[in-house]
Amino acid sequence: MKKTLEDHIMSCWNLVDEISFLSTAIGDEKLKTTDEILNVLNGLTTLYQCKFEDLMEQLEKDLATRRTPLASATREQGNGSCI
Numbered sequence: 001m002k003k004t005l006e007d008h009i010m011s012c013w014n015l016v017d018e019i020s021f022l023s024t025a026i027g028d029e030k031l032k033t034t035d036e037i038l039n040v041l042n043g044l045t046t047l048y049q050c051k052f053e054d055l056m057e058q059l060e061k062d063l064a065t066r067r068t069p070l071a072s073a074t075r076e077q078g079n080g081s082c083i
Contacts, residue, residue: 005062008055015048 003011022040025031031040 008058
């Protein structure tokens with residue numbers, strides 16, 4: 001099933017829930033070491049970098065379909081290396 005722009009946007013909003021869950025896990029001492037917390041944060045970084053890149057690609061496609069000019073988006077932090 002093809003994801004719409006709205007699907008991509010909503011998928012990115014999951015970050016808020018993920019951060020809330022992480023805060024709870026730290027508070028409940030489910031993640032006890034700095035290494036455990038950093039591993040989760042690094043995973044979230046990679047996951048959401050990919051999600052936001054997918055969102056931008058979908059936005060560019062949608063705008064191109066509507067024949068609306070779009071300046072190239074600069075992705076200073078992204079390197080296009082999503083899994």
